[in-house]
Amino acid sequence: MSIEWSGGYLDDNTAIAVLSREGTDEEVWWRHYTVDTRTGAVTGQLNVITMDPNDLKPLGDGTYLVTDADGTLRRL
Known part of the structure; x- marks a missing residue:
């Protein structure tokens, strides 16, 4: 398990961190x-x-951007 820096700030006082897991059993989640x-x-x-x-x-x-399943960028 690891914690990653996702590369930005949500606002002046808030950062985003990603907790992820890539195990030997090929299970991946974040x-x-x-x-x-x-x-x-x-x-x-x-x-x-x-x-x-x-x-x-x-x-x-x-706000932040994410990619939809069809490849479209969405601002949330």
């Missing part, structure tokens, strides 16, 4: 979590489905 940048506390899980652990792109204004 979850996106919000982290308070002032305290380092995990503040919640983003209930979003992404194509891969790094598909979510925070835009810094409280």
